[in-house]
Amino acid sequence: FPVENIRNFSIVAHVDHGKSTLADRLLELTGTIDKTENNKQVLDKLQVERERGITVKAQTASLFYNCEGKQYLLNLIDTPGIQAQTVANFFLAFEAQLSVIPVINKIDLKNADPERVENQIEKVFDIPSDECIKISAKLGTNVESVLQAVIERIPPPKVHRKNPLRALVFDSTFDQYRGVIANVALFDGVVSKGDKIVSAHTQKTYEVNEVGVLNPNEQPTHKLYAGQVGYLIAGMKNVIEAQIGDTLYLHKQPVEPLPGFKSAKPMVFAGMYPVDQSEYNNLKSAIEKLTLNDSSVTVHRDSSLALGAGWRLGFLGLLHMEVFNQRLEQEYNASVILTTPTVPYKAVLSSSKLIKEYREKEITIINPAQFPDKSKVTEYLEPVVLGTIITPDEYTGKIMMLCEARRAVQKNMIFIDQNRVMLKYLFPLNEIVVDFYDSLKSLSSGYASFDYEDAGYQTAELVKMDILLNGNTVEELVTVVHKDKAHSIGKAICERLKDSLPRQLFEIAIQAAIGSKIIARETVKAYRKNVLAKCYGGDITRKMKLLKRQAEGKKKLRKIGNVEVPKDAFIKVLKTR
Numbered sequence: 001f002p003v004e005n006i007r008n009f010s011i012v013a014h015v016d017h018g019k020s021t022l023a024d025r026l027l028e029l030t031g032t033i034d035k036t037e038n039n040k041q042v043l044d045k046l047q048v049e050r051e052r053g054i055t056v057k058a059q060t061a062s063l064f065y066n067c068e069g070k071q072y073l074l075n076l077i078d079t080p081g082i083q084a085q086t087v088a089n090f091f092l093a094f095e096a097q098l099s100v101i102p103v104i105n106k107i108d109l110k111n112a113d114p115e116r117v118e119n120q121i122e123k124v125f126d127i128p129s130d131e132c133i134k135i136s137a138k139l140g141t142n143v144e145s146v147l148q149a150v151i152e153r154i155p156p157p158k159v160h161r162k163n164p165l166r167a168l169v170f171d172s173t174f175d176q177y178r179g180v181i182a183n184v185a186l187f188d189g190v191v192s193k194g195d196k197i198v199s200a201h202t203q204k205t206y207e208v209n210e211v212g213v214l215n216p217n218e219q220p221t222h223k224l225y226a227g228q229v230g231y232l233i234a235g236m237k238n239v240i241e242a243q244i245g246d247t248l249y250l251h252k253q254p255v256e257p258l259p260g261f262k263s264a265k266p267m268v269f270a271g272m273y274p275v276d277q278s279e280y281n282n283l284k285s286a287i288e289k290l291t292l293n294d295s296s297v298t299v300h301r302d303s304s305l306a307l308g309a310g311w312r313l314g315f316l317g318l319l320h321m322e323v324f325n326q327r328l329e330q331e332y333n334a335s336v337i338l339t340t341p342t343v344p345y346k347a348v349l350s351s352s353k354l355i356k357e358y359r360e361k362e363i364t365i366i367n368p369a370q371f372p373d374k375s376k377v378t379e380y381l382e383p384v385v386l387g388t389i390i391t392p393d394e395y396t397g398k399i400m401m402l403c404e405a406r407r408a409v410q411k412n413m414i415f416i417d418q419n420r421v422m423l424k425y426l427f428p429l430n431e432i433v434v435d436f437y438d439s440l441k442s443l444s445s446g447y448a449s450f451d452y453e454d455a456g457y458q459t460a461e462l463v464k465m466d467i468l469l470n471g472n473t474v475e476e477l478v479t480v481v482h483k484d485k486a487h488s489i490g491k492a493i494c495e496r497l498k499d500s501l502p503r504q505l506f507e508i509a510i511q512a513a514i515g516s517k518i519i520a521r522e523t524v525k526a527y528r529k530n531v532l533a534k535c536y537g538g539d540i541t542r543k544m545k546l547l548k549r550q551a552e553g554k555k556k557l558r559k560i561g562n563v564e565v566p567k568d569a570f571i572k573v574l575k576t577r
């Protein structure tokens with residue numbers, strides 16, 4: 001395939017704006033998949049993606065398209081919708097001097113107003129409004145012009161086929177039977193079956209067993225040439241061997257490795273432990289495989305007295321954490337305990353003893369258990385982000401109240417047309433990770449959009465809050481909170497725990513505490529639960545079944561002191577604040 005006829009592109013937009021649906025239409029238009037009624041988010045292959053209707057993993061597809069007698073190869077990457085960072089992504093693309101094609105979707109909706117959106121795009125991004133393409137991905141309206149624009153406005157990749165091979169590993173998956181399948185983009189050279197290749201990262205040599213293109217399923221080919229995107233299988237057995245961002249080159253033809261990727265910065269951390277310590281090794285290998293698949297998750301070993309050996313994982317956000325957990329359960333049958341998510345706080349140490357221990361004055365706290373006491377620090381710092389909200393004017397008042405309740409400071413407010421406002425706020429990160437997006441959507445009937453970017457750290461008065469059940473600390477729920485929020489958050493957690501704890505043979509006191517000071521309390525009354533009471537008549541098999549079911553139920557319980565806590569009680573408590 002001549003390089004002049006190759007184009008690489010991806011679709012970037014907020015969750016739900018129709019990226020996967022547009023990808024479906026592009027696959028159909030180019031004959032990559034058959035046109036049927038039920039092509040719905042074809043590239044979303046994972047169970048969790050189908051259930052939640054979001055793209056978790058970016059999928060690649062190579063499309064062949066005929067235009068004015070020439071055949072083009074278009075490599076499409078459908079992007080995941082986990083981060084609300086479209087505006088920030090636009091500026092990244094702009095700085096990298098990539099071509100940007102503005103596409104306005106959902107013009108079939110009754111209240112769609114594409115002209116107004118064009119004007120907003122011109123105002124916010126400085127893109128002339130006549131460059132916008134107005135489509136309905138759902139109905140297929142005008143989708144062909146997107147393909148035309150990809151050919152006309154995006155330049156062919158700058159690659160050199162005569163140079164020795166340089167292939168970038170941009171994704172990889174693990175197949176039980178075939179080992180690691182690396183998705184590669186070729187910048188230079190050619191690779192064929194039988195070639196000996198070397199990983200720049202590990203310096204290990206492999207023989208290529210198979211190369212091919214993603215169509216969107218794997219389709220073996222004889223060779224892959226520079227400018228192409230495809231997959232490669234080379235007998236890598238261990239998931240650690242195919243790191244995303246690695247460069248592959250030919251044995252005896254070493255090259256300068258490609259710059260790779262700037263790794264995504266985790267924003268939310270949580271502890272993860274096996275429900276049963278005998279499951280530790282299984283869970284370890286499941287986490288390794290999933291992180292190979294999703295390199296934005298960071299993993300550190302951790303342990304706790306109550307929960308045993310486990311890990312502290314870093315995620316891009318709460319949805320990312322939930323999806324990761326769900327994938328562990330669905331794809332690896334793992335059952336885990338998750339602790340309260342926390343953001344990376346910092347503490348400036350005053351005690352010279354501690355400074356010696358940590359070898360530095362400023363430490364990052366990703367585990368509330370390691371939160372240093374106030375007597376040992378000069379100040380605490382919390383991460384902040386610059387958030388951009390675009391909303392119809394009628395919701396501005398309510399949104400400003402929401403932002404203030406989240407300790408946000410307004411930085412800017414402009415009208416981007418007659419009735420749309422763009423608000424900029426500096427938010428403490430921990431105030432938006434949990435449920436800010438949902439609250440914003442619900443109070444603006446879904447119309448407000450939200451975007452944020454990293455903005456460093458600010459001083460904050462932080463305290464560590466414990467949740468106690470009959471006087472015993474619940475390790476999963478230890479959390480760091482802002483002093484002013486401790487009471488309301490503590491109260492809310494106690495109330496939610498009360499609702500999700502089943503009554504037991506004795507009374508349960510649920511308390512929130514800062515040090516030895518109790519700041520909130522709820523009580524669950526005693527209740528006698530007799531499973532066998534239902535089985536009158538002495539039907540022994542029925543009795544056995546009930547006892548067995550209760551024993552299975554116990555596996556999903558955690559004992560804290562004498563109190564039994566169902567696993568899903570924690571999840572319910574963690575989900576909102």
Ligand code: GDP
Pocket residue numbers: 013014015016017018019020021022041053054055081105106107108109135136137138139
């Ligand atoms: P993504 O999160 O950006 O990948 O969005 P999806 O492609 O999953 O689409 C989100 C929702 O919007 C789905 O319910 C789609 O059916 C719907 N949708 C996508 N494109 C259109 C469109 O052009 N018109 C209408 N009315 N709905 C659309």
Ligand code: MG
Pocket residue numbers: 019020021041053054055079081
């Ligand atoms: Mg999608």
